Amino acid sequence: MKAVVLDAFGDPQCLVPRHIADPQDRPGWVTVELRAAALNWHDVLVRRGRYRSPLPHVPGADGAGIRTDTGTEVVILPSLFWGDRTDAPASGFEILGDRIPGTYAHYVSVPEECLAPKPAVYSWEEAAALPLVGVTTYRALVSRAGLGAGESLLIIGAGGGVATMALALGRAVGAQVFVTASTPDKLDRARAAGAAGGVLHTAPDWPEQIRERSSGGTGFDVVLDPVGLWDRSLRALRPGGRLVVLGANVAERADMDVRAFFFGQYSLLGTTMGGPADFRGLLGLVADGEVPPPPIARVFPLDEAAEAHRLIEAGEAFGKIVLRP
Structure with a gap:
């Protein structure tokens, strides 16, 4: 062959x-x-x-x-x-x-x-x-972070496979989805695909910029970081929010303020690719016509x-x- x-x-x-x-x-x-x-x-x-x-x-x-x-x-x-x-x-x-x-x-x-x-x-x-991007994203957002209808989701790095699937799955479960992107074109494409808004993460203060766009400016219920920018992604979370992380292609190490983390009541959720149960859940959403x-x-x-x-x-x-x- x-x-x-x-x-x-x-x-x-x-x-x-x-x-x-x-x-x-x-x-x-x-x-x-x-x-x-x-x-x-x-x-x-x-x-x-x-x-x-x-x-x-x-x-x-x-x-x-x-x-x-x-x-x-x-x-x-x-x-x-x-x-x-x-x-x-x-x-x-x-x-x-x-x-x-x-x-x-x-x-x-x-x-x-x-x-x-x-x-x-x-x-x-x-x-x-x-499969890979779908089951990975389903596990991150649904199985691990428990994202639900009416919640807010921020996706770091619009344009990649995980980020694009996360936008579709976030909308499928009824969440309001925002993104960050590296170029205006990717930001426009994400909005066209249903993102409620977003900012360019080329600016050093992008966590504060996107946080201001969240409900009441308090931050997001869930932040999905597939690239490894934990320290900056954390700044966009609301108190008590969940940061779910599954990649490190931009950075493999992060310095985090431990005291600010536990005072913020944050959850840090690591995840990788899902298994058969996650795949069944994903295909169920697909069969229902919820996932483009x-x-x-x-x-x-x-x-x-x-x-x-x-x-x-x-x-x-x-x-x-x-x-x-």
Whole structure:
């Protein structure tokens, strides 16, 4: 089969298309003929060697396609070996494309429990773009932060996959959603997608600027930080608010005022990708028509995976980047 193979860690040019052996059948696993594979920042970290993937390796977490055994159209949950608990994954948890060969290929093999019917109203590209970012965001906002109708949500960094999905899910549960963005264009796109307002986070006082736009100027019930700006994000919370964090691509360390934190009665919630229960909850919202399809920024042929990685690293795309095998 044709696949994109990583022979060494490094720049996008390390992603090389070539032919490799098809996946082998094994009990409890299903081979899927892929129709689309979506990119995530996680894929960039795999390419750079963060997860010490075995080489040579096929990256890619997200995908949608057709089961080769039944012909059913499916979407893939890239959360492998989650375990029985819902509060945190088991010790053997990993993401598809970390060590198990991923979706940058014509075929991929996954545990049968990681397959769900493709949402009928979604295209192949939209379906492929849903799982990782969708289940991650659902877990962050619903399972962890408990965001509910009538509450306010601030999303840090409009334009990325998590932020775009968070805007859709926040509105789906009845919250009023605000955003920060790096460019006026991303801010305009977020407003067009339903954001109540926002500010550019290029100014040093952006937490105070956006806080003034909250109800009564007291701050937001929930702040979603997918980039690692905890110390600044905290300044936009209302007393007693919840800061839910799930990424560190801008900063991996944060200095926080401990005394101000506990006097503010804040909650700091760490989260990563969700499991099967989160996926069921997400697909329930999708089936009810509450979640619009993820916006697609651009679609590349599988052979152009390196160029797709350059685009995601540039941080200029609004929406998901997709490969078409």
